Amino acid sequence: MLYGTSRVITEHQKEGEAWSKLIKVISVNILYFDLGHGTDYIYHGTTTFTGIHDHDKLELDTRQQKQYGKSRISDIYPDYYLIKVNNFNRIATTSLDEWIYFLKNEEIKDEFKAKGIQQAKESFSLLRMTDEELRAYNSYQDSLRDQASYVKTNYDFARMEGKEEGIGEGIRQGIEIGIEQGLEKGKLEVARRLVAKGMSDEEAAAIAGIEVEWLRH
DSSP states (O other): OHHHHHHHHHHHSOTTOOGGGOOOOEEEEEESSOOSSOSOSEEEEOOOOBOTTTOOBOOOOHHHHHHHTOSSGGGTSOEEEEEEGGGOOSOOOSHHHHHHHHHHHSOOOTTOOSTTHHHHHHHHHHHTOOHHHHHHHHHHHHHHHHHHHHHHHHHHHHHHHHHHHHHTTOHHHHHHHHHHHHHHHHHHHHHHHHHHTTOOHHHHHHHHTSOHHHHHO
């Protein structure tokens, strides 16, 4: 851990840059083995300096606080977090607990609310798919992209067509009217193409953002 944090610091220090510009490193270590002896599942370590004789805690003076932009010495040195996954045997009650639960059990529950964890659930599900399941999933995603492309292409076309029609009717008001008419025409064309590819009227209308009755007539 010490080697890793030291490399991060030196690799980010630019040549000729003042020491006051040293970056603050937070080292998070996920452990699936016993490191030392302890019953907790999260340990936090910082660097402090304590007087040998007076047992007082060394602090930054006012000038140093301004120079480093820090209020404590420990804010300059690396912070270390040790997450001992095997020691976690609790119900996940915090966002961090939810991530540790996932690391230990390879499971993300639907009720988990930690930032990004539900996106991780989707990615993890992909990793566990068989080759056949992954091919089917990729085919489904390609289909969605095709539909999105149809919408985007015709949307851009409709904007151009709408502007051209509107300009002839008179400056800003004409442009607005032309864009609106062009967009509606483009949406209808999108829906018709989707139906031609085998999609139902209802699905095509929903994707294009028009009423299904308009498509049918």
